[in-house]
Amino acid sequence: MNISYTIIKSDREVTPLFSRDQIADFLFHHLDQYGDERSAILKCIAYAYGDGPGQDGFVLIAHDEGEPLGVVIINNTNMEGYIPEHILVYIAVHEKTRGKGVGKQLMKTVIEQTKGDIALHVEPDNPAKFLYEKFGFTNKYLEMRLKK
Secondary structure, eight states: OOOEEEEEOOSSSSOOSSOHHHHHHHHHHHTGGGOOOHHHHHHHHHHHTTOSTTOOEEEEEEEETTEEEEEEEEEEOOOTTTSOSEEEEEEEEOGGGTTTTHHHHHHHHHHHHOOSOEEEOOOTTOTHHHHHHHTTOOOOOOOOOOOO
């Protein structure tokens, strides 16, 4: 396998290697029980690509011969100093490459490509939690939400 890692910041000027639909389909399928609806994933991609004012970020894709093997979506908060500058919203690896270092390389690349702090949410039973801890992520806060 010859895995490449490509960052996509927008699809408005240049046609990217993978479309929004391909990225959303990959994440929807490979996030397993930790995923969201496809429509939510598409909103996250739109945010990363800067579709709205004050929105930006990027999509990082691990791929081999036109097949996506891993995807990360980073949304930038633009709130330096009081909220982490970046939110790692989604990360997923194709089941056939799990345990082969793809997730580790995705995390390493994301950390190298961002300046400032990165936040992410992970469910306590998600095996990826151990990967995040290896990279220095800690659980400083208890998240609370009001669902309306």
